[in-house]
Amino acid sequence: MDDSRSLLLDTAGRLFAELRETPDDADTAWRRVAELGLPLALVDEAHGGFDLPVADALAVVRLAGQYALAAPLGEALLANRLLAEAGADIAAGRPTLAVADPHSPLTLNREGDRWRVHGRLPAAPWVEHAEVVVTIARHDRQNRLLLLDPDSLAATPGTNLADQPRTDLTLDLDLDNHRVRELPETLGAEWLFESGALLRCQEIAGALATVLDMTVQYAGERVQFGKPIARQQAIQQQLAVLATQAAIAAGAADMAVDAFHDPRRHALIAAAKARCGEAAGQALAIAHQVHGAIGMTREYRLNLYSRRLWSWRDEFGSERYWQARLGEQVLARGADGLWPFITELGSSTEGARQ
Amino acid sequence: MIDLSFPTPPESQQAESFREQVRDFLATELAGRTPLQRVESWMGFDAGFSRRLGEQGWIGLTWPKQYGGSERSALERYVLLEELLAAGAPVAAHWIADRQSGPLLLRYGTEAQKQAILPRITRGECFFCIGMSEPDSGSDLAAARTYAEPVDDGFIVNGTKLWTTYGHKAHYMVLFCRTSRDHEDRHGGTSQLLIDLTLPGITIRPIHDLSGAHHFNEVVFENVQVPRDALIGEMGDGWNQVLSELAFERSGPDRFLSTLWVLIELIRTLQGRDDDQSRIAVGRIAAHLMSLRRLSRSVAGMLQRGENPTLQAAIVKDLGALLEQEIPDIARQLVDTGRADAAHRDFFQVLHYAVQQVPAFSLRGGTREILRGIIARGLGLR
Numbered sequence: 001m002d003d004s005r006s007l008l009l010d011t012a013g014r015l016f017a018e019l020r021e022t023p024d025d026a027d028t029a030w031r032r033v034a035e036l037g038l039p040l041a042l043v044d045e046a047h048g049g050f051d052l053p054v055a056d057a058l059a060v061v062r063l064a065g066q067y068a069l070a071a072p073l074g075e076a077l078l079a080n081r082l083l084a085e086a087g088a089d090i091a092a093g094r095p096t097l098a099v100a101d102p103h104s105p106l107t108l109n110r111e112g113d114r115w116r117v118h119g120r121l122p123a124a125p126w127v128e129h130a131e132v133v134v135t136i137a138r139h140d141r142q143n144r145l146l147l148l149d150p151d152s153l154a155a156t157p158g159t160n161l162a163d164q165p166r167t168d169l170t171l172d173l174d175l176d177n178h179r180v181r182e183l184p185e186t187l188g189a190e191w192l193f194e195s196g197a198l199l200r201c202q203e204i205a206g207a208l209a210t211v212l213d214m215t216v217q218y219a220g221e222r223v224q225f226g227k228p229i230a231r232q233q234a235i236q237q238q239l240a241v242l243a244t245q246a247a248i249a250a251g252a253a254d255m256a257v258d259a260f261h262d263p264r265r266h267a268l269i270a271a272a273k274a275r276c277g278e279a280a281g282q283a284l285a286i287a288h289q290v291h292g293a294i295g296m297t298r299e300y301r302l303n304l305y306s307r308r309l310w311s312w313r314d315e316f317g318s319e320r321y322w323q324a325r326l327g328e329q330v331l332a333r334g335a336d337g338l339w340p341f342i343t344e345l346g347s348s349t350e351g352a353r354q
Numbered sequence: 355m356i357d358l359s360f361p362t363p364p365e366s367q368q369a370e371s372f373r374e375q376v377r378d379f380l381a382t383e384l385a386g387r388t389p390l391q392r393v394e395s396w397m398g399f400d401a402g403f404s405r406r407l408g409e410q411g412w413i414g415l416t417w418p419k420q421y422g423g424s425e426r427s428a429l430e431r432y433v434l435l436e437e438l439l440a441a442g443a444p445v446a447a448h449w450i451a452d453r454q455s456g457p458l459l460l461r462y463g464t465e466a467q468k469q470a471i472l473p474r475i476t477r478g479e480c481f482f483c484i485g486m487s488e489p490d491s492g493s494d495l496a497a498a499r500t501y502a503e504p505v506d507d508g509f510i511v512n513g514t515k516l517w518t519t520y521g522h523k524a525h526y527m528v529l530f531c532r533t534s535r536d537h538e539d540r541h542g543g544t545s546q547l548l549i550d551l552t553l554p555g556i557t558i559r560p561i562h563d564l565s566g567a568h569h570f571n572e573v574v575f576e577n578v579q580v581p582r583d584a585l586i587g588e589m590g591d592g593w594n595q596v597l598s599e600l601a602f603e604r605s606g607p608d609r610f611l612s613t614l615w616v617l618i619e620l621i622r623t624l625q626g627r628d629d630d631q632s633r634i635a636v637g638r639i640a641a642h643l644m645s646l647r648r649l650s651r652s653v654a655g656m657l658q659r660g661e662n663p664t665l666q667a668a669i670v671k672d673l674g675a676l677l678e679q680e681i682p683d684i685a686r687q688l689v690d691t692g693r694a695d696a697a698h699r700d701f702f703q704v705l706h707y708a709v710q711q712v713p714a715f716s717l718r719g720g721t722r723e724i725l726r727g728i729i730a731r732g733l734g735l736r
Contacts, residue, residue, distance in 0.1 A: 346644065
């Protein structure tokens with residue numbers, strides 16, 4: 001790890017550790033994270049950002065998952081990136097993003113000198129806390145970033161299992177030209193959905209690292225039958241399996257991060273999100289088994305992680321969704337195309353890792 | 355935090371162009387080989403194939419040229435191994451020598467041993483078997499009882515090795531044995547010997563596996579006189595040496611590709627079916643393969659840099675065995691195996707072969723329980 005990356009992660013880690021003491025205070029978390037400039041981590045220098053390598057910027061998102069950060073840093077990073085790509089002002093405070101279901105994209109039409117957008121954005125994260133909500137639609141073979149004002153939207157508020165705000169938005173509104181900006185061809189609605197899945201992979205990997213730590217520590221402290229339960233082989237074997245799931249989730253998330261600029265990112269992120277989601281379920285089952293009844297309480301910290309993980313594995317495409325998308329590609333290549341498919345995806349294309 | 359990190363796997367254009375070269379070679383070499391032959395994976399034995407691979411310079415690929423090697427990178431070797439396995443090449447003859455016995459000799463062997471043995475391995479003329487397990491020593495390797503009594507001009511060996519894969523076709527065994535009568539010193543009293551299997555007093559008896567095939571053997575040593583220069587490395591250092599040998603054994607693509615041909619024939623069988631169940635199941639396996647392959651390649655990079663990835667290797671092998679074992683089960687969920695369809699004969703043949711092999715995948719090279727014990731130790735639990 002080079003110096004700038006470790007400096008960034010050290011600084012962010014110290015802040016996240018401090019904010020861990022108030023896990024429900026999203027406003028404070030938002031403010032402190034913004035003060036450090038972290039929401040700009042994926043933005044280039046010309047737009048006020050840091051010009052960090054993508055892998056470094058996204059490492060902060062994994063760290064946020066590891067510390068169960070109360071603020072949606074990942075969403076803000078990605079939203080700011082899109083604002084910069086579209087040549088719009090970076091949101092000083094709180095941008096967030098929303099995605100349409102891949103099967104029912106938004107419709108965007110030109111009406112007079114304005115735009116008209118129609119469709120649904122289900123479970124949009126942190127809308128009520130945001131100054132701007134960005135999403136992507138396509139019109140006349142051109143991707144466009146929509147800058148939505150949260151106050152103007154028909155919204156049904158809700159939360160995910162982890163009490164993180166998730167709002168169903170129904171769009172049927174006119175937009176001024178400055179709220180509809182051109183995006184490059186590669187940055188379509190599908191790109192946004194994939195990138196959301198990538199954020200969740202990072203958060204899952206981070207949270208599982210903490211779940212492993214907590215569970216190993218607890219097993220070392222909890223005494224039954226006269227010794228710590230960590231001394232029981234049955235528990236050791238279970239903790240080993242938990243570790244393998246945390247490790248494969250981290251590896252899969254790394255694969256997704258490396259795919260950020262890769263033209264074949266769809267298949268790589270599909271594999272990563274499917275694998276991370278599965279790892280989350282398997283790891284949590286063991287973490288709860290080892291913790292026993294205390295892990296089922298609201299008071300004990302494990303639930304901060306387990307409820308997030310159970311939510312994140314569903315968001316931006318569940319295992320079933322991504323497995324089907326990946327399986328479709330594998331089956332299309334046929335039996336003799338399987339191995340070439342796997343190996344092609346395993347080697348990066350020119351420039352894919354910048 | 356517990357550090358389970360797997361560094362970014364190394365990459366090179368050179369390795370990728372080598373991949374094409376290997377594929378071209380195998381396409382010609384393996385033409386006409388049936389799926390049933392290919393699913394044997396690294397248990398398929400063909401001395402002629404190994405010789406032709408040796409002629410390419412592809413055995414001992416990373417070894418120094420002075421010992422017949424090609425001095426290519428660990429990454430290129432990884433590419434070669436996975437292409438051999440994915441193509442279902444019959445690699446068993448040279449596999450153990452290339453994977454662990456040769457590297458062991460390179461690291462600990464005497465100059466004379468290296469010069470005498472390594473070039474022959476690289477030519478595909480000299481095959482090895484592993485002399486670890488015994489009737490009363492499986493997972494508990496340190497319980498080995500085979501005793502090499504030090505005498506003036508060498509050793510007198512007595513004992514029995516078991517589950518010796520292709521012992522009946524190998525030229526040499528790396529024997530893990532006791533060289534001290536002090537049984538209190540479970541680790542310190544052990545050494546490794548290079549055993550010429552033609553020596554008088556060695557009897558190799560077949561053990562047929564449950565499918566009826568003959569891979570396993572029992573190798574009995576009765577007063578076998580072994581010369582002093584057969585000692586590999588240091589006297590009494592056998593335990594440390596054998597552990598380093600195991601790191602080579604546990605993280606490669608041979609630990610998750612054993613049933614790749616079941617998946618390949620499954621996909622062939624599913625062609626034309628347009629259903630979510632197939633897509634989801636195949637996509638899930640692909641997601642596992644892609645993720646695991648990344649970890650395995652990461653370990654290859656760590657080995658290349660001379661690091662000791664014991665923990666990471668155990669993680670790869672544990673996850674890999676689960677995947678290899680799960681593939682036939684998943685295939686059975688997708689295809690009604692109660693109604694064998696002649697049109698899918700290859701699929702049923704590879705499936706039936708695999709069903710009989712998969713229990714071994716979480717036994718060979720370290721049982722699931724042993725690997726998880728290693729991981730637990732990495733977590734600081736033991």
